[in-house]
Amino acid sequence: MSDRYLTAVLTEAEHVAKNYDQVAQSTESPTHEYLQYAVLRLLEGQSEAVAERFPQVDGVTVGYGRDKSMFDSWGSDVEWWETVSPREECTRFRLFYPDDRTMIPRVIIDVMAALGAWRVWDGNAAVCGSYDHCERREVHYLWPDDHPVEELLQERLQHADGAVAPDGGQTGDIRDRMVVAEQATQQDALEPRTRRAVDEPMNVSLLAKGGRYEVASASGNRYDVDIIGKSCTCPDWQQRTPEGGCKHMRRVDYEIKQGRVPRPDGRLPTELDVRS
Template identity: 70%
Template sequence: MTEPYLSAVLNEAERVAKQHGQVARSTDDPAHEYLRYGVLRLLEGETDEMVADVPDIDGVTVGYGEDKAMFDSWSSSEDWWETVPPQESCTRFRVFFPDDHQTVPRDIVDVMAALGAWRVWTGSAAACGSYDHRERREVHYLWPEDHPVEEVLHERLSGPAEAVAPDGGRTGDVRDRLVVDENAQSQDDLEPRTRRAVGEAMDVSLLSKGGRYEVQSASGNRYEVDVIDKSCTCPDWEQRSPEGGCKHLRRVDHEIKQGRVPRPDGRLPAPSN
């Protein structure tokens, strides 16, 4: 599902580098800045690059900054860093969206997954500078500097051919170079009940270290999943405790293995070097 989004992110970042190169003048890592700005333009609908069959989301606004610097400015008033502490050399994206969406809109999820960013917080929006977002919701993603997708962009801009990724694979698909759980499976290989859980619209985020996650379904219901105790607060688990777990347990397990949410100990999945 992320393939068209990965292409869109890279295409827009390449366009930014060629048409808005000034955004990276003050940084030692221009590829990182081109990609950040490309994601902003893509999600805010400012680009000509359209992903097929995915409707635009009206009212999406994107903010980003260095995570440690944001912590220094906001730590006294916000609880964003209680689950995952501030990260050095890491960008925090704040993506705002209308509160009539019960879960994080799917194209936001897929764009950020294509970038290789990890969701760390979701909740009601707070005021941000001169913009008042308090009637909206926001989702936060962390994205480390020197991520493999930066190298992919650099190669597109500079043009070397046949570069070999650290894992021995070709650089054409950044997803082959992300570190995920060794037991991660493609969706086609999943057990049918797990495949259905993966295909449903759910919003997964880490609640606290120790393996507690929150899952919000498309209906707006929220359930707490404990991957250590292998339990869930949904009626299916509490009343029937199906073998292999309810769909929420299965979905959280899949998201962890795919590197889309922080690990149970609160650590972020690390990209390969």
């Protein structure tokens, strides 16, 4: 593995931590989230911290989510887990690229190797129901929690000006606490599902562009939310379809509006977007 790609991943992840810390404000593993989002930015050509000479491939799209959650949603419909069984402790990356390429783009291989992920599946995207990418191919990688690369990033962040706090925000940053305090007097007036959506501990992360998110609930269960298609894999939505959405759909909407997770198009809101 070339040090060049490891340096690129760490540099972009450090940039994410300093400038887009909202991607990790609802997780207990901020370095994991920073690195995931850094890979997305590098491979989709959004990097602002890495030199322009970093190789790019047009038409690459990156999605990621918990492997077990994906299995719970699609396990009976796709062949992804025939070789490697679902891993509770892993993130699964889905990387799409143009089908006119006979081989997986080298930059994908090098970046994922630098991250410490291993390839577990590749094939035609349409075969597995990825109709938005029907003329593309996709390759999957698994990346375990608590990988040593996270320690390398943490060391860099600790030595940087303005250390990153465990909750993913800047040390001393009380923006989230202010939001909660401002809304505290309104909690009693909220509809019960909305109140639970705001109050209960949940981790929200982008699963794929197009509005698909993963929500890890306080119960330990994980659900897929399609914020555009207005659906959730939780029992409440599947059995009752409550008006206004289940608590997981409402939490995703809340996190997007607070600027804590990427928007459905995969991009983070600007400070102006959050305030408006």
